[in-house]
Amino acid sequence: MDKIKTLFLAECEDYIDPTPFGLYSYDTSFKPKPMSALYCMVREIDPKKLGTDHEIIFLGSADDLKYALEHHTKTECFKSKGVKYIGVRYTDDSYELSSSFYDTLYKRYEPDCNL
Numbered sequence: 001m002d003k004i005k006t007l008f009l010a011e012c013e014d015y016i017d018p019t020p021f022g023l024y025s026y027d028t029s030f031k032p033k034p035m036s037a038l039y040c041m042v043r044e045i046d047p048k049k050l051g052t053d054h055e056i057i058f059l060g061s062a063d064d065l066k067y068a069l070e071h072h073t074k075t076e077c078f079k080s081k082g083v084k085y086i087g088v089r090y091t092d093d094s095y096e097l098s099s100s101f102y103d104t105l106y107k108r109y110e111p112d113c114n115l
Contacts, residue, residue, distance in 0.1 A: 009021060009108075011105060021089045023087050026041075026086055030065050030066045030069060030088075035091070035092055038097070040087040043055050056087075057112050058113040
């Protein structure tokens with residue numbers, strides 16, 4: 001399980017204090033880990049389109065990332081949108097795991113597969 005790079009997600013457009021997510025290939029097999037995770041499905045896009053080369057197509061959280069990914073109900077959506085990477089942030093921070101943080105990221109990125 002090799003991290004490709006770090007993807008930073010920000011709660012606001014000015015990217016004050018962005019949250020780092022490790023970026024892994026979509027076909028990565030994760031090992032069980034005794035920590036909760038925030039995760040996102042990511043596809044590559046033309047940087048001229050959105051000013052970036054990645055687009056978040058799903059945001060989620062899981063107590064067991066391996067199980068969540070293996071039994072995900074949105075897999076077909078990920079594939080139809082051209083998923084290439086999984087962004088992962090293992091955390092035990094209560095704010096990062098809170099619905100307000102998730103809701104803020106959701107509103108900021110409006111991921112298609114969360115609809």
